[in-house]
Each structure stands twice: as structure tokens, then as C-alpha cells.
Amino acid sequence: MLGIREIASYIPEQRISNLDRMDRFETNEEFILEKIGIEEVSIKAKDEDTSDMAVKAYNNLEKKISINKSEVQVLILITQNPDSNIPHTSSVVHKKLELPESCAAFDISLGCSGFVYGLSIIQSFMESNNFKKGLLFTCDPYSKVINEDDKNTSFLFGDAATVTLITDDPVYISGKFTFGTIGKEGHNLNCDNNILFMNGRSIFNFAARYIPQDVKVLLEKNKWELDKVDKIIFHQGSKFILDTLIRRIGIPEEKVINDILNYGNTVSSSIPIILEKIIGDIKNKCILISGFGVGLSWSSNLLFRNS
Amino acid sequence: MEATVEKLREILSQTSAKNAAFEIDETGSMREQGIDSLDLMDLYLNIEDTFNIQIPDEDVNKLSSLKDFEIYVNNKL
Structure with a gap:
């Protein structure tokens, strides 16, 4: 495995x-x-x-x-x-x-x-x-x-x-994944002539509407429950997006890790930076990870500690 | 569902503006009364979801007070 x-x-x-x-x-x-x-x-x-x-x-x-x-x-x-x-x-x-x-x-x-x-x-x-x-x-x-x-x-x-x-000697094993794309909204986070453009409202709406639903789908796909998830690592877009997801999904705040204060949103690195910090904690039997942004695209997964 | 200032205050209170939603003057600019740009973004989203309408970016700048939103939303319903 x-x-x-x-x-x-x-x-x-x-x-x-x-x-x-x-x-x-x-x-x-x-x-x-x-x-x-x-x-x-x-x-x-x-x-x-x-x-x-x-x-x-x-x-x-x-x-x-x-x-x-x-x-x-x-x-x-x-x-x-x-x-x-x-x-x-x-x-x-x-x-x-x-x-x-x-x-x-x-x-x-x-x-x-x-x-x-x-x-x-x-x-x-x-x-x-x-x-x-x-x-x-x-x-x-x-x-x-x-x-x-x-x-x-x-x-x-x-x-x-x-x-x-x-x-093949892992600490964490993946459960089933979810994926999604809204290509017609991709222009809201793009790079023309080497300059990044972001329509903050569109990206916020996307995250606030789609990710709570995706978390539900992910749990159903894995036949798992939110109560049995020890930690949640969302892509660290901003504290505001994390707070919005906590409120809209109804998750206990302490389960959701916020770690961007001293370096910001590091795009595809935001989830593994946090995962690195908690990978050694054996209390975390199940970690939910969810990345979302450019595309607009998203993907989520449950990581299970290998016993 | 009709949009009323009371209903809009309730929706605004679900953002991080919370209690301020019930204290601001309904005819005054929300920005000038301490509701920041991110809370407003959350408010637009919650209004869209509650009333099943769309608020295009070009309309956002025309909406400043709770009263503005009441009129705008009811015109869309």
C-alpha cells in the first residue's frame, strides 16, 4: 500500500x-x-x-x-x-x-x-x-x-x-478523492502578461458555496463522519475564507488548522506545509485535506493513519 | 420572501459583523459604519443564497446602505 x-x-x-x-x-x-x-x-x-x-x-x-x-x-x-x-x-x-x-x-x-x-x-x-x-x-x-x-x-x-x-511504507494512506472544475469561472483567477489577477469576490463565493458541499460528498464517498475526522486542513486562502468554511460547514473551530500568519497563502504548498507539522502526531488518525482555487478547481481527500 | 431591513440585518449578523448588524443606521453607508469589504462580500453571498438572486459586480458599487439593499432585492424578486 x-x-x-x-x-x-x-x-x-x-x-x-x-x-x-x-x-x-x-x-x-x-x-x-x-x-x-x-x-x-x-x-x-x-x-x-x-x-x-x-x-x-x-x-x-x-x-x-x-x-x-x-x-x-x-x-x-x-x-x-x-x-x-x-x-x-x-x-x-x-x-x-x-x-x-x-x-x-x-x-x-x-x-x-x-x-x-x-x-x-x-x-x-x-x-x-x-x-x-x-x-x-x-x-x-x-x-x-x-x-x-x-x-x-x-x-x-x-x-x-x-x-x-x-x-510503500507509509504513515498516511489516502481514502477516496473528490475532484471538480468550473472552467467557465477560471478567468476570475488568471495570469495575463505575467501579472496575476484575482476577482476576490468570485473566489470567495466559489469556496463558500462549493467546498462545504464537497466535504459532504467526500465523507459520503468514504463512508465516514465528520466527528471521526481529527484535523481538517483546508487550503489556506485567507483567515476569512477559513472562518467562512468553519461557519458554513458547522465544524468545531479547533479541528481546522489556520497557519498562514507568518508566510501567507503559499498556493499548492499550503496543505503540505501544515501536514508536515502534524504528521508525527499519532492522535491524528484521520485528516481531511481540501485544496481549491485556480481553475476554478478543487480536490479533497481523507488521510488515514497507517496502523 | 420579501426583503426587509430587519431580514437584511439578520443576514448581516450571520457574517463576522455580528452584533453591529443590529446597531447600524439603515440609511447610512455600511462601510462608513464599520462594516468592512469582506463582511460585505459575505453579505452579498448570503443575500444571493437567501433570495435566490444574483448581484452582479457592476451593481455592488451602487449599494451602500441596508435600505439600498432592501429596494434592490425587492426590485429583483
């Missing part, structure tokens, strides 16, 4: 403070901390590229667990901000990590739903090819495409990378 063995992340040290620029955007501390819930966003160094961040996440993984690189059979990178369009950045990461030629490597173009999609894809790919060891990276540095004068996006997004080790 394949599943998540270990996770590591890399969050750049440099920060941009939202409090320092609240006057410029005509807002206040209470709104930034209590509503958006992001005091500062992480930002990569100018000379640091997507593949560099992925490699740093991998180096952090090696500090936690010994990996024989010659045994890695697949590397998947979730990104929409690659080093360049050609070649795929997973190939660059493959080179920098000196992985074997027998290792498959490909990118997946997805945003905030990417980690959950990626988890399903890498496990299915490995299972169908009888692979035992794979690496799932997320790295989408939005600082490459953010207009710093755009309050709708520059307050929210931070840079980060993660890597998840998938093996």
Missing part, C-alpha cells in the same frame, strides 16, 4: 510585512490580522528560482529521513510558475538532485488544489507501474507574477516549496 511517508518544506526567510504597507492600501491592523490573517508574506530571493526552492525542500527532507536517490522512480512537480516553459522544471530538479535516468519526471499545472490532485496522481502512477518510491513537489512562487500595488493579491500570497515522499 502506497502513501505519505514524510514531508519537508522550504519557506524563504525574507518577508514583506503587511502591517508596514497598511497605510498605502488604506486598511488597518485589525483587518490585516483578524480578517486576512496574514501579518507578513514570505518572498524568495531574486536569484532563487522554482527549481532552487524545490531542491531546498528536498535537502530539508534528507535531514529527516535517509533517502537512497538511486531508488527514486518518479518526481512530480506541481507548479504554474516554472523556471521556464521548456524544459519542464521537474527535469531541472531531476538534474540538480542527480536522480537516476530511470526516474520519471513531469510537471503538473495546477494551483491551490494541486497538492491533493498530485497526491492522487503520484500514487496512481506508482501503483500502475509497481513503483515503491516517489517524490511529489509543490512550488509556485507567486512573487514572480504579483503586482505589488495590487492589494487583492500582494497581501495574500507567499512563496514556499514542499516535497512529499511517497513509499
Whole structure:
């Protein structure tokens, strides 16, 4: 049985403070901390590229667990901000990590739903090819495409990378997944001429309407109950979206993890960054993860602790 | 269902504006009375769901007070 063995992340040290620029955007501390819930966003160094961040996440993984690189059979990178369009950045990461030629490597173009999609894809790919060891990276540095004068996006997004080790000796095993797409609404979160645009109201409406329903579908599909879920990790869009989901689904607040104050919305990295922090807690027998955003797309999954 | 200022206050109270919903002047600008942009976004969503109407982005700027919403929603019903 394949599943998540270990996770590591890399969050750049440099920060941009939202409090320092609240006057410029005509807002206040209470709104930034209590509503958006992001005091500062992480930002990569100018000379640091997507593949560099992925490699740093991998180096952090090696500090936690010994990996024989010659045994890695697949590397998947979730990104929409690659080093360049050609070649795929997973190939660059493959080179920098000196992985074997027998290792498959490909990118997946997805945003905030990417980690959950990626988890399903890498496990299915490995299972169908009888692979035992794979690496799932997320790295989408939005600082490459953010207009710093755009309050709708520059307050929210931070840079980060993660890597998840998938093996046949897992700590967490996936239950059934849900997926969905509303392509006709995709223009509400897009990138033209290398500048990110977000219609905040449309994205909020999408999350508030679709994710509560998706949680119900996910539980039904897995024949599981919300009471038996120990922790919930929603994509960390903003504190406001998390608070809205808590209220609309009717979940005890303590089950839902909020962890964006010091680095912001890190797109497809937001879920694995949190998962890394709680993966060692044996009390968490079942964790619900749900990613949603660009596309507009979503995907959710239940992770069960392997006993 | 008819939109009334009372019903709209109740809907606004379901956002994080909570108690302020019952204290604001119905004819005054909600923004100027401390209801922030995110609470308003939540209010639009809850009004759309409650009355089964759509409030396009281009109409949002025309709506400032609870009274504005009462008239707007009833015209849509």
C-alpha cells in the first residue's frame, strides 16, 4: 500500500510585512490580522528560482529521513510558475538532485488544489507501474507574477516549496478523492502578461458555496463522519475564507488548522506545509485535506493513519 | 420572501459583523459604519443564497446602505 511517508518544506526567510504597507492600501491592523490573517508574506530571493526552492525542500527532507536517490522512480512537480516553459522544471530538479535516468519526471499545472490532485496522481502512477518510491513537489512562487500595488493579491500570497515522499511504507494512506472544475469561472483567477489577477469576490463565493458541499460528498464517498475526522486542513486562502468554511460547514473551530500568519497563502504548498507539522502526531488518525482555487478547481481527500 | 431591513440585518449578523448588524443606521453607508469589504462580500453571498438572486459586480458599487439593499432585492424578486 502506497502513501505519505514524510514531508519537508522550504519557506524563504525574507518577508514583506503587511502591517508596514497598511497605510498605502488604506486598511488597518485589525483587518490585516483578524480578517486576512496574514501579518507578513514570505518572498524568495531574486536569484532563487522554482527549481532552487524545490531542491531546498528536498535537502530539508534528507535531514529527516535517509533517502537512497538511486531508488527514486518518479518526481512530480506541481507548479504554474516554472523556471521556464521548456524544459519542464521537474527535469531541472531531476538534474540538480542527480536522480537516476530511470526516474520519471513531469510537471503538473495546477494551483491551490494541486497538492491533493498530485497526491492522487503520484500514487496512481506508482501503483500502475509497481513503483515503491516517489517524490511529489509543490512550488509556485507567486512573487514572480504579483503586482505589488495590487492589494487583492500582494497581501495574500507567499512563496514556499514542499516535497512529499511517497513509499510503500507509509504513515498516511489516502481514502477516496473528490475532484471538480468550473472552467467557465477560471478567468476570475488568471495570469495575463505575467501579472496575476484575482476577482476576490468570485473566489470567495466559489469556496463558500462549493467546498462545504464537497466535504459532504467526500465523507459520503468514504463512508465516514465528520466527528471521526481529527484535523481538517483546508487550503489556506485567507483567515476569512477559513472562518467562512468553519461557519458554513458547522465544524468545531479547533479541528481546522489556520497557519498562514507568518508566510501567507503559499498556493499548492499550503496543505503540505501544515501536514508536515502534524504528521508525527499519532492522535491524528484521520485528516481531511481540501485544496481549491485556480481553475476554478478543487480536490479533497481523507488521510488515514497507517496502523 | 420579501426583503426587509430587519431580514437584511439578520443576514448581516450571520457574517463576522455580528452584533453591529443590529446597531447600524439603515440609511447610512455600511462601510462608513464599520462594516468592512469582506463582511460585505459575505453579505452579498448570503443575500444571493437567501433570495435566490444574483448581484452582479457592476451593481455592488451602487449599494451602500441596508435600505439600498432592501429596494434592490425587492426590485429583483
